[in-house]
Amino acid sequence: MKSRVYLLILLLIIPAQASLLSPLSFFGIKPDLSLALIYIIGLLTGPTEGALAGMGLGLVQDVSSASLIGLDGFTRGLFGLCAGVLGGRVLNIASPSNIIFLTVFCLAEGIVISLYIQIFYGNVPFISMLFNLMIPQALYTGLLGTLMLRVLKDKSVTAMLLRRSLQKE
């Protein structure tokens, strides 16, 4: 059952990101829905599942875009792992501080990707990218992820998931 849910998320998230989020575009900047989702999965389920979800989503994103296969899988896997570690040790799921963590994670991923492109292709307009793309998108994603967590909290989904994981333990 769980694996079917994950498969459905994998199949739907990329087309949803590609077509459904266009109306949410603000000066050409769209929130990164899959990153917000990986953060939430990591937060609620732990480092291993967070890392696997990140790798899976990243790989699907790699294949459906023009990126090198494994690049997003690698960075998003690390991202899911970090979210899982933070979720288990530091973070309160309902805390507004999630916006800061998610923004910082998103920004860190953008910097890693631009460094990679700088190393292998060169001439990256880093400052322009930082102010025109990375920071606005990271803030937008942070806001979206926090809103998604707020909705989850209101619907008591978080409590249900936590109960289930505690029962398993």
Add this chain to the structure above:
Amino acid sequence: MPGFIAKNKKTFSLVFLFTLLFWLVTVQVKAGRLTFMEKPVLAVSGFFERFITGTYNAVESVGQSYAFLVRTHRENERLKTEVEQLKLENSITNELLLENERLRDLLAFKKLQPLNSVTAQVIGRESSPSSRTVTINKGAEDGVSKGMAVITAAGVVGKVQTALPGTAKILLLTDPGSTLAVRVQRNREEGLLEGKLVRCALKYVSYYADIQEGDLLVTSGLDGIYPKGLPVARVVKVTKHEASAFQTVVAEPAVSFSRLEEALVLRK
């Protein structure tokens, strides 16, 4: 030792997977991008993209109709209803006029360019942090195939990366994997334009070449993909380093990709 591995099975599995992904990336840096799973994944995501876009438009339309009905009921006056209807019609007409204008521009451009082309609509924008692609609603069934040039009246958009029966994935100019042979329109200096996610950079431009901010870059036709003379990008920054034989030239694409709705695919 086997006991230690069994105890930390999850950790070792994760380390193995991360190493595998890292190895996969480094292999592709040398050998080029792997495309083995591309078509099945794009077929599935293309189907869902069309399904989601269609559902979204239908829901939006139902939502608008419902809002319209609620307003009419509240105001309960025939004349008011008529005014609302006229307003709605007016907004639809304005939208149609704008669309008409865009399509006319494309058509006029199509007439100017005696090329075999197909008009396509953008139905999806991928947002992988390391690449820039869009999906269009025309594919192999309409004669679109890999490597074909995609343009608008404003200039070059990119080229077809993958063509499926009903959709195609377009590699935008700003994608790091995109390269394009260009020429400075003013003095015919040549260079190779590469995507840098938000902008493009002109490579292999000699230190002594006369390139200025504001210069328009046009296709040189040397790559055999794009017809000669199409607008590509405008130079926004030129930096010369004493230690280098080349200068760094940053250019802004002529087409605004965030506002891209229709484009022409040039069939060979």
